Amino acid sequence: MNYDFIIIGQGLAGSLLAWRLIERQQKVLVMDDRRRTASSMVAAGMVNPMAGMRFNCHPRMDDWLNAAMVFYQSLERFSGKRYWHPLNMQRLFRSREQRRFYTRRLDEKICQRYLGPELDQTDVPNLVQAPYGGFWQYQTGYVDIPSLLLDIGHWLTQRKALLEQVCDYQQIKLSDRHVSYGDIRAKFLIFCEGYRMQANPWFKALPLQPDKGEILTLTSNENLCKTIINSAHWLVPLRNGDYRFGATHQHQGIDNQPTRQGEKDLRQGLDALLTSSEGLRIKSHLAGVRPATRDRHPFIGVHATHWRLGLFNGFGARGALTIPWYSQRLVNYWLDSVDLPAEANIERCI
Numbered sequence: 001m002n003y004d005f006i007i008i009g010q011g012l013a014g015s016l017l018a019w020r021l022i023e024r025q026q027k028v029l030v031m032d033d034r035r036r037t038a039s040s041m042v043a044a045g046m047v048n049p050m051a052g053m054r055f056n057c058h059p060r061m062d063d064w065l066n067a068a069m070v071f072y073q074s075l076e077r078f079s080g081k082r083y084w085h086p087l088n089m090q091r092l093f094r095s096r097e098q099r100r101f102y103t104r105r106l107d108e109k110i111c112q113r114y115l116g117p118e119l120d121q122t123d124v125p126n127l128v129q130a131p132y133g134g135f136w137q138y139q140t141g142y143v144d145i146p147s148l149l150l151d152i153g154h155w156l157t158q159r160k161a162l163l164e165q166v167c168d169y170q171q172i173k174l175s176d177r178h179v180s181y182g183d184i185r186a187k188f189l190i191f192c193e194g195y196r197m198q199a200n201p202w203f204k205a206l207p208l209q210p211d212k213g214e215i216l217t218l219t220s221n222e223n224l225c226k227t228i229i230n231s232a233h234w235l236v237p238l239r240n241g242d243y244r245f246g247a248t249h250q251h252q253g254i255d256n257q258p259t260r261q262g263e264k265d266l267r268q269g270l271d272a273l274l275t276s277s278e279g280l281r282i283k284s285h286l287a288g289v290r291p292a293t294r295d296r297h298p299f300i301g302v303h304a305t306h307w308r309l310g311l312f313n314g315f316g317a318r319g320a321l322t323i324p325w326y327s328q329r330l331v332n333y334w335l336d337s338v339d340l341p342a343e344a345n346i347e348r349c350i
C-alpha cells in the first residue's frame with residue numbers, strides 16, 4: 001500500500017491532477033466519497049474567455065484555453081468519447097451602458113481572438129429577447145464534465161487507484177518519511193475537496209468564498225437556440241437536444257440542496273430571457289457549491305509546515321477552463337521543481 005501521491009477528491013481538480021501524475025509514471029491513489037458534493041457533477045462546464053459584466057480577458061487566457069483544448073482532446077482520443085463541445089456564444093448586453101465595455105475591448109489585442117461583431121437582429125433566435133443587442137463571442141463551448149468524471153473514475157477503478165470512501169482527516173498521520181492513512185502510505189497527499197476544504201484542519205484558514213449555484217436542465221418542444229445565449233442567465237443547447245439554464249449565486253446558507261427560492265429565481269430568469277416558455281419542461285433541478293476564493297485565484301501549493309501536504313482547489317466558476325493548465329503547473333512544481341504561478345500560490349495568503 002505504498003504510493004507516491006494520495007489525492008482527496010475526484011471532482012474535476014482531483015481527476016485531472018491524478019491523470020497528469022499517472023501520465024508521469026507516479027503511483028496514485030484517489031479517495032472520494034462517490035462525488036457526494038462534487039460541484040463538477042452539477043456544473044454546465046461552460047468555457048467563456050470573456051466572463052464578467054465588463055468582458056474582461058485574463059492575461060493567461062491564451063495559455064488556459066490552449067491547455068484545456070489539448071487536454072480534453074487528448075482524453076477524447078484515449079476514450080473515444082466527446083467531452084468538449086465547441087459552440088459560439090451570443091452575449092447579450094444587459095443595459096445600453098454595457099455596450100461601452102464591448103467597444104473598449106475591441107481595441108485590446110488580447111481580446112480580439114475571442115470577440116466577434118455585434119449581433120444582427122436576425123442572428124438572435126425568435127424566442128430570445130435581446131432589447132439592448134449584443135455581440136458574438138468565439139472560442140466558447142462546454143465540457144461535459146459529469147461524463148468525463150465518470151470515465152476517469154472508471155479508469156482509476158480499473159487501475160485499483162480509486163477508493164470510494166470519506167476521508168476522515170483524523171486518520172491522516174504525518175512523519176518525516178511519509179504521510180499515512182490507516183495502512184496506506186504515500187510520499188505526498190494533495191487535497192482537492194472543493195468547498196469542503198472548509199473542514200480541512202490544515203487549510204481551512206485560507207479565505208475560501210463558497211458560492212452556491214442552482215441550475216436547471218430543460219426540454220422544449222421549440223428550438224430555443226443553437227448557440228450559447230449568455231445574458232443575466234445563460235442557456236446552453238446540449239448535444240442530446242436538452243438545454244441547461246443557470247445559474248444562481250448565493251453566498252449564505254451553503255449546502256448542495258436545490259431550493260424553492262432557487263427554482264423561482266431561475267423561472268424568473270427564463271421569463272426575462274424568453275418571449276414564451278410554453279412547451280418548456282424542467283427535467284432536473286440541481287445545486288452545487290463553487291469553490292470560489294476571495295481574490296478569484298485558485299489555491300495551489302504546499303502547507304507551510306507540513307510539506308508533504310498539498311492543496312489544489314479554489315477554481316470558482318471557471319474550473320473547466322483553468323484546471324487543465326493549473327494541474328500541469330502543480331505537476332511541474334512537484335516533479336520538476338518549477339515555481340508555481342504566483343497568483344495561484346497559497347503563499348500569497350500568508
Ligand SMILES: Cc1cc2nc3c(=O)[nH]c(=O)nc-3n(C[C@H](O)[C@H](O)[C@H](O)COP(=O)(O)OP(=O)(O)OC[C@H]3O[C@@H](n4cnc5c(N)ncnc54)[C@H](O)[C@@H]3O)c2cc1C
Pocket residue numbers: 008009010011012013014031032033034035036037038039040041042043044045046047165166167168192193194195196197212213214215246247248287288289290291312313314315316317318319320321
Ligand atoms: C450551478 C453551477 C454551475 C457551474 N457552471 C460552471 C461552468 O459553466 N463552467 C465552469 O468552468 N465551472 C462551472 N461551475 C464550477 C465548477 O463546478 C468548478 O469550477 C469545478 O468543478 C470544481 O471542481 P473541484 O474538483 O475543485 O471540486 P468538486 O467538483 O466539488 O470536487 C470535490 C470532490 O471531493 C469530494 N470530497 C470532498 N471532501 C471529501 C472528503 N472528506 N472525503 C472524500 N471525498 C471528499 C467531493 O464529494 C467531490 O467529489 C459551476 C458550479 C455550479 C455549482
